[in-house]
Amino acid sequence: MVQAAKLPIIDVSGDGDQTQVAKELVEAAIEHGFVYIKNTGADIPVEAIDEAFAISKRLFDAPLSEKQACAIQRDNCGWSGMNVEKLDPANQRVGDFKEAFNFGEFISGKAQQPIPPAIVADEASIGRFRDRCYRLALKLTTLFGIGLEVQPPDFFTQAHLRARGPSGTVLRFLRYPPRSALLHHHDDDHHHHHPSSAPAGERGRQEDRQPPPPRPEDADVRAGAHSDYGSLTLLFRLRGQPGLEILLPDGVSWAPVPVVPPTTERDPAPPILVNIGDLLSYWTNGLLRSTVHRVVFPSSSSSSSSSSSSSSTTSAAAAAGNGGGGGGGGGVEEAVDVEGPRYSIAYFCHPFHEAELTPVPSKRVREYKGGMAEGNPYAERKVLTAEEHLVMRLKATYTGLYEDKE
Ligand SMILES: O=C(O)CCC(=O)C(=O)O
Numbered sequence: 001m002v003q004a005a006k007l008p009i010i011d012v013s014g015d016g017d018q019t020q021v022a023k024e025l026v027e028a029a030i031e032h033g034f035v036y037i038k039n040t041g042a043d044i045p046v047e048a049i050d051e052a053f054a055i056s057k058r059l060f061d062a063p064l065s066e067k068q069a070c071a072i073q074r075d076n077c078g079w080s081g082m083n084v085e086k087l088d089p090a091n092q093r094v095g096d097f098k099e100a101f102n103f104g105e106f107i108s109g110k111a112q113q114p115i116p117p118a119i120v121a122d123e124a125s126i127g128r129f130r131d132r133c134y135r136l137a138l139k140l141t142t143l144f145g146i147g148l149e150v151q152p153p154d155f156f157t158q159a160h161l162r163a164r165g166p167s168g169t170v171l172r173f174l175r176y177p178p179r180s181a182l183l184h185h186h187d188d189d190h191h192h193h194h195p196s197s198a199p200a201g202e203r204g205r206q207e208d209r210q211p212p213p214p215r216p217e218d219a220d221v222r223a224g225a226h227s228d229y230g231s232l233t234l235l236f237r238l239r240g241q242p243g244l245e246i247l248l249p250d251g252v253s254w255a256p257v258p259v260v261p262p263t264t265e266r267d268p269a270p271p272i273l274v275n276i277g278d279l280l281s282y283w284t285n286g287l288l289r290s291t292v293h294r295v296v297f298p299s300s301s302s303s304s305s306s307s308s309s310s311s312s313t314t315s316a317a318a319a320a321g322n323g324g325g326g327g328g329g330g331g332v333e334e335a336v337d338v339e340g341p342r343y344s345i346a347y348f349c350h351p352f353h354e355a356e357l358t359p360v361p362s363k364r365v366r367e368y369k370g371g372m373a374e375g376n377p378y379a380e381r382k383v384l385t386a387e388e389h390l391v392m393r394l395k396a397t398y399t400g401l402y403e404d405k406e
């Protein structure tokens with residue numbers, strides 16, 4: 001029996017003394033790397049989230065040619081089609097079974113990148129949603145500063161201010177097609193196969209690099225195992241569309257992360273999931289945890305982590321709607337739409353490009369040994385900028401996009 005992850009649910013909407021909230025947030029980030037932010041509608045109104053999902057749907061429903069005209073560029077903005085991104089290149093035979101659209105910076109309500117005609121009328125609304133995410137992210141960076149007793153407490157926040165210059169921050173709409181689409185798609189996998197961009201020394205020589213044989217697990221992964229690159233990620237999900245799993249500290253077991261965890265059933269919207277990315281983990285010497293996660297297809301039972309062998313899924317759960325909460329079956333997640341597509345929205349927050357990832361002025365960070373037996377490598381290592389850190393990570397996952405262009 002697969003146990004759902006038990007992550008703290010934190011309310012950051014209050015305006016009193018935030019010390020205790022900050023402490024809880026930091027402890028959750030150290031222990032789990034993931035935490036729920038209770039959705040009271042105060043930071044991000046429920047209507048704004050609903051609207052963002054409606055726009056996302058219009059975007060992905062747009063004709064392919066409109067999306068292709070906005071294909072993702074080296075600035076990490078734009079559309080990436082099916083199987084383009086391989087989040088777990090060492091283990092994935094084909095790219096992730098998803099479509100995504102990244103929005104970079106907006107200036108005066110205008111995107112600085114091509115937008116499909118189907119959503120041009122929504123441009124300002126997307127910009128406003130991105131602004132709301134930005135403000136919530138800043139609130140969180142401030143809480144991390146307080147919770148870690150960084151001097152000054154706005155140390156992280158200062159590094160995330162837009163006024164400091166461009167950053168890798170993107171708002172990303174995601175659509176994962178239904179499993180039924182996977183069957184049709186397999187025929188043309190090879191059209192989407194990009195050769196690995198890893199240096200030969202790392203991945204073996206050319207002749208060794210044949211695609212591994214198909215594995216049954218491939219069919220269960222919507223997004224390969226990965227950790228996020230930035231500082232923080234805000235993740236919005238929809239009721240009935242689970243699938244996110246986190247890797248537990250044992251390094252082998254996966255725990256589903258419910259969309260609507262116990263006690264939030266009656267909140268106006270599911271909590272916003274926040275996770276620590278590699279950059280913030282690196283910056284804190286590994287104290288804050290950047291947890292590996294993935295997205296799997298739901299199975300008709302609520303245990304989604306073993307590979308499903310049933311060839312035709314049932315949609316009994318989908319008929320149940322939101323259920324009205326009567327009874328609540330002991331931690332079993334709400335009705336799951338087994339056969340439909342899944343949508344999610346992620347806000348990947350990054351410091352400005354030139355921010356130097358210097359040792360964080362926090363006693364707790366400084367004294368953390370990161371599980372290393374000897375010495376603290378933190379003090380001696382080269383200081384990376386945020387941009388150097390980002391490019392290092394992007395190169396590994398968009399095989400194809402970054403090669404031959406150096
Ligand atoms: O769609 C989700 O639930 C998670 C997506 C994700 O982890 C990512 O895009 O980095």
Ligand SMILES: [Fe+2]
Pocket residue numbers: 226227228293
């Ligand atoms: Fe992620």
